[in-house]
Amino acid sequence: MKIYDVTVGVSPTMPVWPNNPGVELERMNKIEAGANSNVSRLAMGVHSGTHVDAPVHFIQGAAGVDTLKLEILMGRASVINLPKVARVTAPDLAAAKIPPRTRRLLIKTRNSGFWASGDEEFHTDFVGVGPDAAEWLVRRGIQLVGVDYLSVAPWKESRPTHEILLQAGVIVVEGLNLSGVRPGSYEFVCLPLKLLDCDGAPARAVLIKQ
Numbered sequence: 207m208k209i210y211d212v213t214v215g216v217s218p219t220m221p222v223w224p225n226n227p228g229v230e231l232e233r234m235n236k237i238e239a240g241a242n243s244n245v246s247r248l249a250m251g252v253h254s255g256t257h258v259d260a261p262v263h264f265i266q267g268a269a270g271v272d273t274l275k276l277e278i279l280m281g282r283a284s285v286i287n288l289p290k291v292a293r294v295t296a297p298d299l300a301a302a303k304i305p306p307r308t309r310r311l312l313i314k315t316r317n318s319g320f321w322a323s324g325d326e327e328f329h330t331d332f333v334g335v336g337p338d339a340a341e342w343l344v345r346r347g348i349q350l351v352g353v354d355y356l357s358v359a360p361w362k363e364s365r366p367t368h369e370i371l372l373q374a375g376v377i378v379v380e381g382l383n384l385s386g387v388r389p390g391s392y393e394f395v396c397l398p399l400k401l402l403d404c405d406g407a408p409a410r411a412v413l414i415k416q
Contacts, residue, residue: 208414208415209412209413209415210386210387210413210414211410211412212256212382212383212387212412212413213255213256213382213383213410213411213412214321214382214383215255216229216231216248216255217231219326220255220326221325221326221327221329221356222251222254222328223254223328223356223357226251226253227250228250228251229248229249230247230249230250232246232247233245233246234246250408252401252404252406252407252408253356253405253406254356254381254408255381255408256379256380256381256382256383256408256409256411257379257380257381257398257406257407257408257409258271258274258279258378258396258398258406258409259271259358259368259372259377259378259380259406260274260404260405260407262403262405263372263405264364264365264368264369264372265369270403270404270405271398271399271401271404271405271406271407272401272402272403275377276397278309278310278349278350278377279350279377279394279396279397280393280394280396280397281309281310281394282310282391282392282393283311283312283350283352283391283392283393283394283413284304284305284308284312284390284392285312285314285384285387285388285389285390285392285413286302286304286312286313286389287314287388287389288302288313288315288333289315290316291315291333292331292333293333293334293335293336294313294335294336294339295336295338296336296338296342298339299339299343299346305391308346308348309347309348309349310349310350310352311348311350311351312351312353312394312413313335313352313353313354314354314387314389315354315355316333317353317354318354318382318383318385319385320332320355321354321383321385322383322385322386329355330361330362332356332361333355333360334357334358334359334360334361334363334367335353335358335359335360335367336360336363337363337366340358340367340370341370343371343376344370344371344374344376348376349375349376349377350376350377350396351371351376352378352379352382352394352396352411353378353380354381354382354383355381356380356381358371379396379411382411387413390415392413392414393414393416394413394414395411395412395414396409396410396411396412397410397411
């Protein structure tokens with residue numbers, strides 16, 4: 207068995223979505239300063255790094271991240287690689303030879319190279335999933351889609367793709383680092399923090415190859 211940690215490391219220097227809160231991680235109590243133990247304080251936006259979107263992120267009055275079904279967040283997943291696309295379209299997905307019973311789909315693109323290189327800048331030219339591809343995923347019965355940058359949707363086109371997926375009950379996982387993962391079938395485990403009624407939550411995500 208091999209475990210792939212596909213979670214982005216959390217630090218104050220990590221890229222975050224423009225106008226979202228940055229990451230603050232500070233050691234408040236220090237043993238070297240006479241404290242009994244080391245204790246740190248963390249402050250960050252819930253859509254930083256590897257995280258899960260809740261329906262209420264884009265749909266007013268919808269459910270929070272604490273209501274998402276764990277049985278969808280864990281289970282068999284297919285990883286596909288689309289290294290040359292600038293935008294994921296329905297034809298791209300149709301040509302990707304996704305296994306017919308796939309319910310969890312992780313899409314690897316050139317975005318993963320940003321994480322692999324330790325790039326600390328936010329890039330607006332990241333590869334996103336277009337609305338036509340989102341509709342294709344819904345029609346195909348996909349229950350979870352994961353992407354390798356901070357938004358499933360292309361830059362400045364957040365609402366159509368998010369609304370299509372979230373209104374259909376598709377769980378969206380963003381900010382995966384798939385740079386060390388080959389296309390194929392894996393067991394996927396992604397557990398967001400149980401933040402009550404929240405629009406999203408940071409998560410630890412792994413892929414397991416038996």
